[in-house]
Amino acid sequence: MQRQPFFGDLHVHTRYSLDANTQGTIVGPHDAYRFARGEPLGIQPYDENGNALRTTQLARPLDFAAVTDHAELFGEVEICTNPEYVEYYLAECTLYRAAPEQSFIIFNLVAVGLPELPQFPVPAGIPVVSDLPVIGANGKIPRLPYCGVDGQRCLEAAKTPWTDIQQAAEAYYDRSDDCRFTTFVGYEWTGAPLSNNLHRNVIFESEVVPGLPPAYQEFPREELLWQALDAQCGAVDGCNYLTIPHNSNLSAGMMFETEDRFGNDYTAEFAQRRQNAEPLAEIYQHKGQSECLGSSGIGAQDELCGFELLPYNNLTGERFGGLNTGPPMEQDFLRQALKAGLQQEQQLGVNPFKYGFIGSSDTHMGTPGNVIEDRFTGHAGAGLNPSSYSGGLTDVIETSPGGLAVLWAEQNTRESLFSAMRRREAYGTSGTRPIVRFFGGWDYPSDLCGRGDFVPVGYAQGVPMGGDLPAAQSAAPRFAVSALRDPGFALEPTQPLQRIQIIKGWVAGGETHEQVYNVAGDPNNGASVDLDTCESTGSGFASLCTVWADPDFDPAQPAFYYARVVENPSCRWSTRQCLAAGVDCSNPDAVPDGYADCCNADTPKAIQERAWTSPIWYRPQQSAVR
Amino acid sequence: MDLADLVPPAAECGAVIGRLLRAPLLHFAVIGAVLYGSQQFVTLQRVQPRATIAVRSADIERLRSEWQRETAQRPDARQLQASVEHYIDEQVLLHEALRLGLDQRDPVVRYRLLQNMRMAMADAPNAGDDAALLQQAQALGMAARDLVVRRRLIQAMEQRLVAGVAVDAKAVAAYVAAHPQRYAAPMRYDFSQVYVHDEAARAQQILEQLRRDPAARPSAGDAFALGSEFAGLSRAQVAAKFDASVADAVAAAPVGQWIGPVRSPYGWHLLRVARQHPAQDSTPDAAQLRSAGYALQREREQQALHAAIAKLRSRYRVQQLADADADAGGGAGA
Numbered sequence: 037m038q039r040q041p042f043f044g045d046l047h048v049h050t051r052y053s054l055d056a057n058t059q060g061t062i063v064g065p066h067d068a069y070r071f072a073r074g075e076p077l078g079i080q081p082y083d084e085n086g087n088a089l090r091t092t093q094l095a096r097p098l099d100f101a102a103v104t105d106h107a108e109l110f111g112e113v114e115i116c117t118n119p120e121y122v123e124y125y126l127a128e129c130t131l132y133r134a135a136p137e138q139s140f141i142i143f144n145l146v147a148v149g150l151p152e153l154p155q156f157p158v159p160a161g162i163p164v165v166s167d168l169p170v171i172g173a174n175g176k177i178p179r180l181p182y183c184g185v186d187g188q189r190c191l192e193a194a195k196t197p198w199t200d201i202q203q204a205a206e207a208y209y210d211r212s213d214d215c216r217f218t219t220f221v222g223y224e225w226t227g228a229p230l231s232n233n234l235h236r237n238v239i240f241e242s243e244v245v246p247g248l249p250p251a252y253q254e255f256p257r258e259e260l261l262w263q264a265l266d267a268q269c270g271a272v273d274g275c276n277y278l279t280i281p282h283n284s285n286l287s288a289g290m291m292f293e294t295e296d297r298f299g300n301d302y303t304a305e306f307a308q309r310r311q312n313a314e315p316l317a318e319i320y321q322h323k324g325q326s327e328c329l330g331s332s333g334i335g336a337q338d339e340l341c342g343f344e345l346l347p348y349n350n351l352t353g354e355r356f357g358g359l360n361t362g363p364p365m366e367q368d369f370l371r372q373a374l375k376a377g378l379q380q381e382q383q384l385g386v387n388p389f390k391y392g393f394i395g396s397s398d399t400h401m402g403t404p405g406n407v408i409e410d411r412f413t414g415h416a417g418a419g420l421n422p423s424s425y426s427g428g429l430t431d432v433i434e435t436s437p438g439g440l441a442v443l444w445a446e447q448n449t450r451e452s453l454f455s456a457m458r459r460r461e462a463y464g465t466s467g468t469r470p471i472v473r474f475f476g477g478w479d480y481p482s483d484l485c486g487r488g489d490f491v492p493v494g495y496a497q498g499v500p501m502g503g504d505l506p507a508a509q510s511a512a513p514r515f516a517v518s519a520l521r522d523p524g525f526a527l528e529p530t531q532p533l534q535r536i537q538i539i540k541g542w543v544a545g546g547e548t549h550e551q552v553y554n555v556a557g558d559p560n561n562g563a564s565v566d567l568d569t570c571e572s573t574g575s576g577f578a579s580l581c582t583v584w585a586d587p588d589f590d591p592a593q594p595a596f597y598y599a600r601v602v603e604n605p606s607c608r609w610s611t612r613q614c615l616a617a618g619v620d621c622s623n624p625d626a627v628p629d630g631y632a633d634c635c636n637a638d639t640p641k642a643i644q645e646r647a648w649t650s651p652i653w654y655r656p657q658q659s660a661v662r
Numbered sequence: 663m664d665l666a667d668l669v670p671p672a673a674e675c676g677a678v679i680g681r682l683l684r685a686p687l688l689h690f691a692v693i694g695a696v697l698y699g700s701q702q703f704v705t706l707q708r709v710q711p712r713a714t715i716a717v718r719s720a721d722i723e724r725l726r727s728e729w730q731r732e733t734a735q736r737p738d739a740r741q742l743q744a745s746v747e748h749y750i751d752e753q754v755l756l757h758e759a760l761r762l763g764l765d766q767r768d769p770v771v772r773y774r775l776l777q778n779m780r781m782a783m784a785d786a787p788n789a790g791d792d793a794a795l796l797q798q799a800q801a802l803g804m805a806a807r808d809l810v811v812r813r814r815l816i817q818a819m820e821q822r823l824v825a826g827v828a829v830d831a832k833a834v835a836a837y838v839a840a841h842p843q844r845y846a847a848p849m850r851y852d853f854s855q856v857y858v859h860d861e862a863a864r865a866q867q868i869l870e871q872l873r874r875d876p877a878a879r880p881s882a883g884d885a886f887a888l889g890s891e892f893a894g895l896s897r898a899q900v901a902a903k904f905d906a907s908v909a910d911a912v913a914a915a916p917v918g919q920w921i922g923p924v925r926s927p928y929g930w931h932l933l934r935v936a937r938q939h940p941a942q943d944s945t946p947d948a949a950q951l952r953s954a955g956y957a958l959q960r961e962r963e964q965q966a967l968h969a970a971i972a973k974l975r976s977r978y979r980v981q982q983l984a985d986a987d988a989d990a991g992g993g994a995g996a
Contacts, residue, residue: 037891037893038889038890038891038892038893039889040888040889040892041888051817052817064960066956066957066960073844075843075844089740089741089744090741096902196821197817203956203959203960204956204960206952206953206956207953207954207955207956207957207960208953208957209953210950210953211947211949211950211953212845212847212946212947212949212950213847213894214847214848214850214894214896215894447894471887471888472887473887484885485884485885486884486885487881487883487884487885488856488857488879488880488881488882488883488884488885488886488890489880489881489890490885490886490887490889491885491886491887491889491890492880518885518886518887519887520886520887520888520928521927521928523904523905523926523927523928525902578859578927578928578929579859579886579887579928579929581884581885581887
């Protein structure tokens with residue numbers, strides 16, 4: 037069966053994230069999944085009969101989604117306060133959990149250096165959902181089967197956020213042959229020492245998940261998280277996980293450090309653990325892009341790195357007048373991390389930073405996939421502070437609607453999609469839905485774009501995005517890339533494609549390098565957008581395709597290649613809102629309250645929506661073979 | 663005191679009355695009446711409001727601006743009123759949670775309160791004593807003021823109110839039947855396509871070639887990122903991938919024949935439907951029934967919550983206050 041692209045959102049907060057939303061969000065995981073499936077979502081407030089006064093709906097449903105609430109506040113009250121349990125679970129109950137993201141400043145400035153926990157034993161013989169009866173005793177729906185490190189625990193305990201999250205994932209996962217929608221059980225591990233962001237979304241392959249999600253408070257560094265997940269999930273039959281770092285742009289240099297928590301250099305084993313746990317990274321979301329800063333010296337002038345670039349380097353942002361933050365740092369961006377990974381691989385034999393790319397929203401409103409520029413309602417969370425809001429722009433001006441995750445998979449099932457994530461056959465978009473195929477090999481025919489068998493040849497003679505080039509079979513690798521524009525939809529007008537670029541990073545003589553190649557389309561196609569009307573002018577491409585050979589290839593240099601597909605310019609969300617409010621910056625006194633940032637010259641008025649494919653890696657043969 | 667002492671002696675029938683007053687039956691009846699009366703008294707006490715929930719003009723203003731923040735529009739009167747009602751519901755839940763002492767028991771709440779107190783009173787002599795700090799937090803009314811604690815308590819209260827909601831197999835079956843868009847299978851198609859990016863005439867040539875010689879197909883036409891083989895797509899899914907005209911053509915195509923060229927935003931498509939999977943009404947398997955069960959349970963929980971809050975609300979007095987009248991006891995500060 038030929039693989040198809042499935043569009044989804046792997047970063048969604050609902051009411052169980054206590055930093056979510058403002059009006060006491062009542063959008064829970066069930067509602068979030070119904071919204072993702074394209075059903076209208078009644079959102080609050082409600083009239084006296086309990087009917088919602090507002091509804092919202094995606095113009096195009098998603099194919100999959102994962103609710104990823106902050107684990108740090110799930111606090112399983114019933115377990116910890118029921119005297120029958122307290123003795124058994126005292127250790128767990130007394131280790132209280134961390135604060136939500138909203139209080140990250142207080143929490144992370146105070147809570148550093150937390151103790152490590154001993155591991156709990158792992159039970160055997162966990163039943164799976166299909167073994168359970170549909171309706172249990174007394175007409176109750178049976179509780180979810182896996183109740184954690186001690187299998188009995190939650191069988192008796194009352195409903196908790198974590199069990200509700202699991203039930204919602206079960207309720208809206210289409211297990212029929214139609215495969216209309218896939219959910220994943222997941223959560224966010226919210227680690228941010230001193231507000232430097234190390235957050236990870238943890239995604240589980242199936243309904244078999246730990247009884248309590250390992251959280252930052254108990255497992256305060258990523259390696260401790262993986263250790264805990266290996267013990268509580270990896271060692272359990274049917275439980276598989278991966279972790280997806282996000283907002284490396286806000287980690288103040290920490291996300292891609294090449295040391296462990298004790299300051300020791302990476303070892304091959306450590307690098308391998310990271311590579312195994314983290315095949316993907318979120319390249320774009322509400323809090324900006326993490327692709328590139330565009331400041332890393334010769335050959336690195338990449339003006340498209342200015343896209344949705346946040347002007348600070350950690351979660352503190354503009355609070356405290358920027359006192360606890362600094363300008364963005366090159367090493368926090370994925371392009372630089374991929375280059376550092378090549379260096380590490382030369383030294384260790386293993387690449388710790390072998391990341392494919394996805395986008396997601398990080399909505400804190402329980403609205404997965406709500407990522408178009410037009411009608412952006414804000415995502416709350418770390419965005420606008422609601423108590424100081426009095427109308428105007430719907431979010432902090434430098435934040436973004438976020439993007440989508442796209443997975444190439446045989447069918448829309450958990451197994452198939454999870455495999456796609458594992459092999460990194462994935463790409464991220466900035467919210468629109470272009471289709472992108474990217475293959476690497478050594479002998480693709482030059483006329484491949486003029487043939488209907490592009491896809492089977494792509495697989496047969498090379499590897500798709502996320503893969504490793506096979507051993508060299510010619511003088512230079514060839515990359516076949518084919519893209520279709522987002523056809524749009526009734527309420528979502530989209531732009532045609534402008535160009536395809538291939539970005540190469542490599543290591544020569546121990547130093548890292550990068551180069552951006554325009555390989556298809558036309559960067560000077562004259563397309564533009566009128567910032568006074570948001571009308572687009574100029575033409576673009578409905579589809580683009582090329583076979584490109586690296587003209588500067590040196591077989592001794594390790595390298596990676598990824599494609600960036602760029603659309604014609606369109607108005608940024610803020611420009612649309614400023615325009616709708618009739619803001620006239622030539623008359624500052626007349627600018628309405630809340631719209632002052634419309635006249636901030638630092639914020640771009642137009643954007644070019646885009647897609648970033650996962651890289652394809654080349655590794656010289658003479659280096660250590662793993 | 664004997665009941666007889668309460669009754670003044672009568673001259674004529676004093677003896678009779680005296681006997682009556684000493685009869686066990688009467689004692690029983692009178693004691694019953696007293697008990698009944700005191701229960702009525704207690705009940706009357708109970709319907710006295712548990713607390714007053716103050717809605718201040720600042721609260722209303724805040725709700726108005728939150729609405730605007732989320733919708734980029736000002737709420738109309740009805741919308742604002744609903745926002746206020748929701749706010750009151752939350753206040754009721756919060757008061758109930760505090761009344762039940764959940765703030766003293768919930769580990770998340772305790773942790774958060776202690777954290778706040780330690781931040782605020784880092785130099786205080788008893789900063790290390792959890793019990794003392796929690797007591798102080800309580801005295802300050804911190805549980806109602808801290809956003810995180812407030813939301814946590816409301817959530818915990820909601821969970822208590824919906825505990826025990828159940829569904830049965832018959833209700834699940836009815837729910838499935840009532841949601842065909844979620845549980846019934848639409849008609850689906852397996853099909854092949856050949857894509858031509860530029861002109862209809864070339865597409866027409868290829869079509870004729872395909873009809874003569876189907877073996878030519880694997881490399882016919884141009885590269886198309888979605889590929890050439892599609893399995894199990896509904897009409898709506900075809901429309902989302904190509905556009906409506908291609909979806910219409912697929913739905914109308916006779917099985918096993920090449921048709922086209924059909925125009926889309928990408929160019930021209932030649933199509934051959936290999937198989938049609940007929941639509942199926944809602945006859946769900948066990949896994950789907952379980953899914954539907956969880957969805958229905960959630961709906962019932964929402965209804966139960968709505969009813970429980972309405973009942974609780976009747977035990978509180980709601981008062982709208984101008985800011986000058988508002989005291990700190992409203993408990994709901996933003």
